[in-house]
């Protein structure tokens with residue numbers, strides 16, 4: 327059997343020959359040995375054992391080696407070694423501060439943790455995780471010692487800092503350090519002695535109804551000034567005074583005290599289209615929230631009060647990021663139902679309308695990107711299914727159509743044919759010019 331404790335002590339001496347090390351930094355080279363020990367205790371113990379070893383060496387006549395070990399220890403400021411040398415009448419060497427951590431584990435760490443604690447007090451959270459940025463010279467010094475001496479039981483200084491800081495913060499705040507989706511990430515920066523706190527986003531799911539026409543789904547920047555504010559937009563920087571996005575996100579952002587909020591809808595509707603029925607699903611992502619638990623029922627009331635008559639929300643619940651992808655995906659394929667009021671250039675006989683119902687129910691539509699959105703969407707061909715059409719005449723040249731179809735089909739173009747870019751179309755089938763007067767989304771499936 328190898329002399330294992332002898333190996334540990336020999337490695338310790340080798341390390342101390344290469345650099346002056348504080349208790350924690352010496353102990354950290356053996357961090358994986360023993361359980362429920364701190365590196366400081368490991369380092370102190372090793373230094374204590376080395377003091378004892380040098381006593382035996384001196385007693386047994388190997389005085390030179392004993393004194394050499396004592397001065398290596400005294401150089402690190404280890405008191406028993408300094409005092410032992412003094413007792414033997416030998417001038418101890420000058421103390422060299424730890425050449426790995428340069429004292430940051432004691433001094434700077436405290437300062438940064440205090441700073442972090444102060445910043446954390448303005449957040450609502452239950453879990454956190456500490457990370458750190460440490461000057462490269464410190465990490466390099468530690469790495470080079472590790473490889474020179476060949477110690478395989480060490481951990482990195484960053485790990486020690488993160489753990490130490492995490493332990494202090496947990497004990498002072500009563501919150502839990504957590505690696506899995508922590509509410510807050512606290513980064514201690516030893517380069518410039520700053521602390522950065524990042525709170526993880528919050529996701530709120532809901533459905534909205536747009537009760538009036540004339541409100542765009544997303545905030546529409548003034549094309550003239552690009553949001554800076556000009557005469558045209560009355561200094562607002564916006565083309566329209568409000569939007570579904572603003573009406574929905576602003577109260578949420580305020581409640582969670584976030585930096586910004588992103589709106590993700592399950593598909594979108596034109597400015598002149600209402601959304602009725604159960605409404606369109608959406609997810610709001612609150613970036614950098616300070617508050618994490620808001621009563622969503624109360625929030626919903628506040629939102630509906632503020633945007634009364636324009637937009638209504640319901641079913642607010644907490645969700646996660648994966649919901650955004652699901653919404654985008656489902657918007658492309660899941661069923662949607664519309665009501666369109668259509669005007670014809672000349673009267674359309676009732677039996678022809680009945681034939682249209684039958685023809686379009688179950689038909690696949692070939693649709694190229696509509697001309698009106700070509701400036702912001704790539705030109706491509708879509709194949710979308712119409713499941714059902716129900717027509718109700720309003721006048722000899724006006725009718726209402728209920729259209730149940732696959733998500734992603736442009737309805738105005740299904741009606742007017744978009745110069746042949748959508749086929750078949752109601753206009754093509756009836757042989758008269760058609761115009762959509764009104765359009766409402768009445769159901770969006772999830």
Ligand SMILES: [Zn+2]
Nearest residue numbers: 348351424427
């Ligand atoms: Zn150190």
Ligand SMILES: [Zn+2]
Nearest residue numbers: 548551556559
């Ligand atoms: Zn403007």
